[in-house]
Amino acid sequence: MEAYLSxxxxxxxxxxxxxxxxxxxxxTAQRVFETLKPEQVVEEVKNSGLRGxxxxxxxxxxxxxxxxxxxxxxxxxVINADEGEPGTFKDRQIMEKDPHLLLEGILIAxxxxxxxxxxxxxxxxxxxxxxxxxxAIAELEQAGLLGDDVxxxxxRLRVILHRGAGAYICGEETALLNSLExxxxxxxxxxxxxxxxxxxxxxxxxxxxxxxxxxxxxxxxGAAWYKTLGTALAPGNxxxxxxxxVERPGCYELPVGTTARExxxxxxxxxxxxxxxxxxxxxxxxxxxxxxxxxxxxMDPEKLKKEGxxxxxxxxxxxxxxxxxxxxxxxxxRFFRHETCGQCSPCREGAAWSDQVxxxxxxxxxxxxxxxxxxxxxxxxxxxxxxxxxxAFAGPLASAIQHFRPEFERRLEGxxxxxxxxxx
Amino acid sequence: xxxxxxxxxxxxxxxxxxxxxxxxxxxxxxxxRGALLPILTALQARRGHLATGDLRLAAELTGLSPAxxxxxxxxxxxxxxxxxxxxxxxxxxxxxxxxxxxxxxxxTIRDELAIGPGERTADGAFSLAxxxxxxxxxxxxxxxxxxxxxxxxxxxxxxxxxxxxxESALDPDAAVAAAQRTR
Numbered sequence: 001m002e003a004y005l006s007x008x009x010x011x012x013x014x015x016x017x018x019x020x021x022x023x024x025x026x027x028t029a030q031r032v033f034e035t036l037k038p039e040q041v042v043e044e045v046k047n048s049g050l051r052g053x054x055x056x057x058x059x060x061x062x063x064x065x066x067x068x069x070x071x072x073x074x075x076x077x078v079i080n081a082d083e084g085e086p087g088t089f090k091d092r093q094i095m096e097k098d099p100h101l102l103l104e105g106i107l108i109a110x111x112x113x114x115x116x117x118x119x120x121x122x123x124x125x126x127x128x129x130x131x132x133x134x135x136a137i138a139e140l141e142q143a144g145l146l147g148d149d150v151x152x153x154x155x156r157l158r159v160i161l162h163r164g165a166g167a168y169i170c171g172e173e174t175a176l177l178n179s180l181e182x183x184x185x186x187x188x189x190x191x192x193x194x195x196x197x198x199x200x201x202x203x204x205x206x207x208x209x210x211x212x213x214x215x216x217x218x219x220x221x222g223a224a225w226y227k228t229l230g231t232a233l234a235p236g237n238x239x240x241x242x243x244x245x246v247e248r249p250g251c252y253e254l255p256v257g258t259t260a261r262e263x264x265x266x267x268x269x270x271x272x273x274x275x276x277x278x279x280x281x282x283x284x285x286x287x288x289x290x291x292x293x294x295x296x297x298x299m300d301p302e303k304l305k306k307e308g309x310x311x312x313x314x315x316x317x318x319x320x321x322x323x324x325x326x327x328x329x330x331x332x333x334r335f336f337r338h339e340t341c342g343q344c345s346p347c348r349e350g351a352a353w354s355d356q357v358x359x360x361x362x363x364x365x366x367x368x369x370x371x372x373x374x375x376x377x378x379x380x381x382x383x384x385x386x387x388x389x390x391x392a393f394a395g396p397l398a399s400a401i402q403h404f405r406p407e408f409e410r411r412l413e414g415x416x417x418x419x420x421x422x423x424x
Numbered sequence: 425x426x427x428x429x430x431x432x433x434x435x436x437x438x439x440x441x442x443x444x445x446x447x448x449x450x451x452x453x454x455x456x457r458g459a460l461l462p463i464l465t466a467l468q469a470r471r472g473h474l475a476t477g478d479l480r481l482a483a484e485l486t487g488l489s490p491a492x493x494x495x496x497x498x499x500x501x502x503x504x505x506x507x508x509x510x511x512x513x514x515x516x517x518x519x520x521x522x523x524x525x526x527x528x529x530x531x532t533i534r535d536e537l538a539i540g541p542g543e544r545t546a547d548g549a550f551s552l553a554x555x556x557x558x559x560x561x562x563x564x565x566x567x568x569x570x571x572x573x574x575x576x577x578x579x580x581x582x583x584x585x586x587x588x589x590x591e592s593a594l595d596p597d598a599a600v601a602a603a604q605r606t607r
Contacts, residue, residue, distance in 0.1 A: 087520060165464065184499040202454070243564060244519065244564075249564070285518075334517075
């Protein structure tokens with residue numbers, strides 16, 4: 001299997017423009033600018049079947065096709081580099097090691113959607129990646145690959161690097177747009193969708209970093225090649241993250257559909273210290289927990305959906321046997337309580353309330369009717385808010401109770417605390 | 425209002441060139457308010473937190489009311505409206521760091537500095553916060569100081585880091601950058 005995303009991840013210092021260009025980088029973008037029409041690029045990406053790597057898996061070419069073909073005013077590309085899903089660290093690798101892979105994707109995407117301005121919204125904590133990108137953008141401006149005459153084709157293009165300030169919800173695309181506009185990062189009601197009313201009220205396509213990093217290879221080698229990788233409905237390679245209690249945590253580029261077992265055991269070297277696994281998170285906090293019996297599942301959006309979970313960002317986290325699932329769930333319930341933006345009551349109250357209930361279990365004071373209460377909280381918040389945040393906090397909650405209910409029963413009031421003998 | 429600072433005259437505390445650079449930032453965006461987050465970030469970098477005068481200056485530059493700027497500044501966790509330590513430490517408490525012993529790092533700081541999350545040392549040198557996922561899961565556990573990361577931190581290395589920062593003669597950001605390089 002040939003990597004087309006992670007070639008440079010082993011470097012200490014980022015790949016700079018001169019070296020990147022001598023290796024062929026920006027040749028595809030140049031050919032696109034010089035010889036193709038925007039709709040041809042959209043068509044190729046549509047045919048490739050590329051789907052968004054930010055976690056929602058929406059088809060990228062289709063998203064681009066919503067953008068106006070004859071815009072009356074500016075259209076924008078917004079790059080979502082607000083990577084914050086716990087267990088996810090792939091976009092950071094691209095930006096810190098190979099900024100020009102992302103930037104070539106940005107150039108091509110801007111050409112495809114007829115945008116002359118791209119806003120690269122990067123989470124505030126990614127200061128190192130921000131500094132690498134700032135330098136890479138300056139290199140491109142100097143080389144005439146950004147500016148008023150890109151590749152000498154008289155096209156204008158600028159990339160504005162924009163730092164966030166700490167808010168998980170800004171990874172939701174319309175919250176990100178509000179944040180970019182200098183507002184509270186609260187998701188917007190849809191419609192209107194960003195392609196109609198996006199950044200600063202203009203047509204906008206919001207795309208994830210890894211998604212855009214896929215674009216140069218698709219244009220270079222074609223949609224047919226791309227579809228030979230991954231699954232029929234989700235082609236391509238994915239930057240899987242494996243972290244938690246494993247021997248070799250890291251970012252592994254493999255086709256969509258690789259099994260969790262291959263990732264954890266072969267690539268990440270198995271559970272740390274030869275220990276046993278209690279559970280694993282398949283693709284970031286909101287995808288919840290699965291028991292080790294599910295390790296042979298293909299990491300593919302369709303297969304995981306059938307299991308009641310999601311592929312999400314592909315960030316696998318291994319929980320070792322010696323840790324309690326109740327405590328692991330509390331890490332997530334506390335996280336979601338902290339990160340709800342608060343504008344919709346069912347989410348604001350539901351995230352806080354479910355965290356309180358989990359905290360109760362953690363103290364060994366769970367109540368018999370708490371299981372029903374948690375179901376009620378999830379039912380009362382899912383599908384009743386502006387964005388899908390309640391679906392996100394319900395993911396770990398529902399799966400933990402479904403697969404690990406006995407652990408919670410041992411934390412009911414009056415039950416002996418786990419790990420402590422009853423007579424102690 | 426829970427903000428500290430010395431009132432509207434704080435807007436005049438900043439050098440002319442800094443204010444001009446901030447004004448220039450507002451021109452990069454289709455609407456001036458787009459520059460609000462970068463302006464708040466730059467202001468906070470100057471004194472370690474946002475004082476009332478800083479919020480007023482940001483409001484004036486972006487054409488917003490100070491009340492709206494306050495509402496926005498309080499939304500984002502990286503903005504501080506109260507002074508933190510010169511070295512504000514954020515320990516990631518999310519899943520991969522938790523699995524790899526982040527609680528031991530918080531305990532080490534408690535032992536060494538006698539502060540817990542949300543607290544600051546009496547000499548103003550350090551403050552501690554528990555933060556959510558920093559995107560450093562493969563190098564867990566991770567902590568950050570003003571978004572400079574320290575990865576695969578052990579209690580022993582954390583103690584060394586605290587000592588190194590305390591003894592450094594550099595300004596705080598340079599001291600943290602130097603400590604990053606020695607690791």
